[in-house]
Structures are given as C-alpha cells and as structure tokens.
Amino acid sequence: MSISTEVIVKKVNENFDIALSATPSAGYEWEIEEIPDGLHFEGEKSVLDNDAIGSPNQSIFHFRVVSKGSFQLHFILKRRWETTAIDEVLYKIVVE
Numbered sequence: 635m636s637i638s639t640e641v642i643v644k645k646v647n648e649n650f651d652i653a654l655s656a657t658p659s660a661g662y663e664w665e666i667e668e669i670p671d672g673l674h675f676e677g678e679k680s681v682l683d684n685d686a687i688g689s690p691n692q693s694i695f696h697f698r699v700v701s702k703g704s705f706q707l708h709f710i711l712k713r714r715w716e717t718t719a720i721d722e723v724l725y726k727i728v729v730e
Contacts, residue, residue: 637722644699644729649676652695652725654709655683661713662720664693670705672729674698702729 676696705727710719
C-alpha cells in the first residue's frame with residue numbers, strides 16, 4: 635500500500651476541511667494518528683453520499699490553524715478492532 639500525500643497551504647487563523655470517503659457500515663472509519671500543536675481540531679461530521687444501504691459516506695474533519703510552520707496530518711482507514719490499516723493519506727499543511 636502506498637501512502638498518498640497532498641499539500642495544503644494556509645495562513646494563521648484560517649479554517650480548512652479534509653473530506654475522506656469511508657464505508658462505516660462495513661466498520662471502516664478514518665482516524666487521525668496525531669494532531670500537531672500548530673493545528674486545532676474543530677470536529678468531525680459524516681455526510682452520506684446517497685441513501686442506499688451500505689453506501690460510502692464522507693468523513694469531514696474540521697481544523698483551524700493556530701501557528702506558522704509546516705505540519706503533517708496522517709489519516710488511516712481501518713476497523714477499530716483491527717490493527718492494520720487498509721488505506722493511508724498524509725497531508726502536509728504549510729502555514730505562511
């Protein structure tokens with residue numbers, strides 16, 4: 635499995651969202667490995683892609699930038715009772 639990496643450029647006190655697709659009905663949920671000190675986690679919400687049973691949804695993570703620097707957010711997709719992730723995404727947050 636290769637980890638995809640994306641870069642987000644922001645300024646101090648700006649908010650941003652990260653949306654990741656998951657299938658919670660199959661037990662899969664995105665988790666944040668660690669939240670860096672320069673970012674404040676504002677919360678998470680799930681939005682259904684459609685009303686079909688078992689369809690994926692979007693997990694939307696809300697953040698606010700609190701200091702300048704370069705930070706990483708590492709997300710893993712796994713079931714809570716399993717130790718191995720089936721997907722990983724790494725975001726590099728550059729704060730000017």
